[in-house]
Amino acid sequence: MALIVQKYGGTSMGTPERIKNVARRVAKWHAAGHQVIVVPSAMAGETNRLLGLAREISDRPDPRELDMIAATGEQVSVGLLAIALKALGVAARSYAGWQVPIRTDSSFTKARIEAIEATKVKGDLDADMVVIITGFQGVDEQSNITTLGRGGSDTSAVAVAAAFQARECLIFTDVDGVYTTDPRIVSEARRLKVISFEEMLELASLGSKVLQIRSVEFAGKYKVPTRVLSSLTDPLIPIEEEIRSGTLITFEEDEHMEQAVISGIAFNRDEGKITLLQVPDRPGVAFQILGPVAEANIDVDMIIQNQSVNGTTDFSFTVHRNELDKTLEVLERSVKNQIGAREIRADAKVAKVSAVGIGMRSHVGIAAQMFETLFNEGINIQMISTSEIKISVIIDDKYMELAVRALHKAFGLEQSE
Numbered sequence: 001m002a003l004i005v006q007k008y009g010g011t012s013m014g015t016p017e018r019i020k021n022v023a024r025r026v027a028k029w030h031a032a033g034h035q036v037i038v039v040p041s042a043m044a045g046e047t048n049r050l051l052g053l054a055r056e057i058s059d060r061p062d063p064r065e066l067d068m069i070a071a072t073g074e075q076v077s078v079g080l081l082a083i084a085l086k087a088l089g090v091a092a093r094s095y096a097g098w099q100v101p102i103r104t105d106s107s108f109t110k111a112r113i114e115a116i117e118a119t120k121v122k123g124d125l126d127a128d129m130v131v132i133i134t135g136f137q138g139v140d141e142q143s144n145i146t147t148l149g150r151g152g153s154d155t156s157a158v159a160v161a162a163a164f165q166a167r168e169c170l171i172f173t174d175v176d177g178v179y180t181t182d183p184r185i186v187s188e189a190r191r192l193k194v195i196s197f198e199e200m201l202e203l204a205s206l207g208s209k210v211l212q213i214r215s216v217e218f219a220g221k222y223k224v225p226t227r228v229l230s231s232l233t234d235p236l237i238p239i240e241e242e243i244r245s246g247t248l249i250t251f252e253e254d255e256h257m258e259q260a261v262i263s264g265i266a267f268n269r270d271e272g273k274i275t276l277l278q279v280p281d282r283p284g285v286a287f288q289i290l291g292p293v294a295e296a297n298i299d300v301d302m303i304i305q306n307q308s309v310n311g312t313t314d315f316s317f318t319v320h321r322n323e324l325d326k327t328l329e330v331l332e333r334s335v336k337n338q339i340g341a342r343e344i345r346a347d348a349k350v351a352k353v354s355a356v357g358i359g360m361r362s363h364v365g366i367a368a369q370m371f372e373t374l375f376n377e378g379i380n381i382q383m384i385s386t387s388e389i390k391i392s393v394i395i396d397d398k399y400m401e402l403a404v405r406a407l408h409k410a411f412g413l414e415q416s417e
């Protein structure tokens with residue numbers, strides 16, 4: 001008997017029939033003698049619908065109120081799943097984040113989990129109940145409801161698994177594992193049986209939305225065995241088979257010996273690029289530009305500064321596309337005149353495409369191969385950044401899918417028959 005955390009995404013919870021299937025799957029695990037904590041997302045499309053309602057009322061809705069609204073989607077899901085389990089004769093109890101409580105900081109719409117209290121949930125598990133906890137939400141010190149950012153139920157699940165020292169965290173979703181790239185974009189994408197924690201962290205941070213980045217961070221920090229698998233299989237398939245399916249995130253590099261140099265291609269359409277033209281090239285300028293941006297709680301991603309010409313230089317960086325306007329405002333207000341930039345330009349039509357693989361550590365020429373592939377497709381590279389195991393480029397977003405397909409092929413990632 002073990003404690004297992006199971007997370008079910010929006011599609012998996014998308015209809016009453018699917019929720020009944022989730023209940024059948026959970027009941028199977030419970031009947032086999034396991035303790036189960038389930039962390040469901042809102043039903044598919046529901047979070048978008050809720051946030052859309054707020055945006056119909058205001059262009060700039062208060063983030064605290066957005067969280068109040070968005071968190072309701074998950075509350076419906078846990079209630080429905082508890083009812084479905086009870087209908088199968090399984091004792092179950094649902095909790096909203098604040099009831100557990102799952103404590104977070106107060107960064108509305110992107111809060112971080114700080115602590116999870118165990119007492120109530122442990123009591124229910126000991127009483128042989130299935131416990132169902134809302135994904136995506138928590139509560140801050142002032143009792144405000146918070147949410148963890150889009151896709152945040154993954155993080156709730158892994159954090160719960162860490163807090164309760166679960167034997168495994170199973171992330172049930174609408175694909176049967178982590179692929180070499182999004183199978184919706186490249187039909188030849190191949191499922192990986194295992195992926196190293198480091199690669200998964202890069203893929204998630206570079207835009208593969210199969211797992212939210214913070215869930216992978218939690219998995220790494222607390223060494224939570226985490227597996228991504230399909231919720232769309234027969235819910236009654238034998239547990240021994242289920243537990244070997246999908247993709248396991250591994251913390252052991254040697255399980256990985258035979259892998260290719262590149263494991264996957266990630267992409268992200270959510271980037272926006274800001275360029276400050278002709279800023280003086282002197283010490284402190286980067287700090288003067290990015291200091292106010294950081295103070296406004298805006299995450300900066302890629303940064304480049306050109307060679308200086310006649311004492312001035314161009315400075316570009318990217319932020320989340322949703323924060324492009326806010327960033328521009330900050331720069332116009334507190335940076336432009338202070339440092340004397342000639343002009344500030346914003347480009348919302350960019351995308352980031354990245355190749356990831358721990359094999360890059362021992363192979364040279366991967367960057368060149370990537371740039372050649374993009375050149376062969378006539379795609380211009382606007383920005384480049386590299387780390388030990390990834391290369392990312394910013395390109396015009398209209399070429400994003402073309403770039404992903406070309407790179408997937410160039411690095412030999414297609415289905416091997």
Ligand code: ADP
Pocket residue numbers: 008009010011012041151172173174175177178179180181182183184208209210211264
């Ligand atoms: P859920 O609602 O279950 O959280 P998501 O839509 O958030 O599901 O994540 C699953 C989706 O992630 C898949 O349907 C797939 O289109 C997308 N995806 C992106 N990159 C990958 C990848 N490398 N492997 C598998 N799926 C990916």
Ligand code: ASP
Pocket residue numbers: 009010041042047048073135136149150151152153154
């Ligand atoms: N329901 C939330 C979202 O749509 C959280 C999640 O699905 O993980 O972003």
Ligand code: MG
Pocket residue numbers: 009151154209210211212
């Ligand atoms: Mg998700």
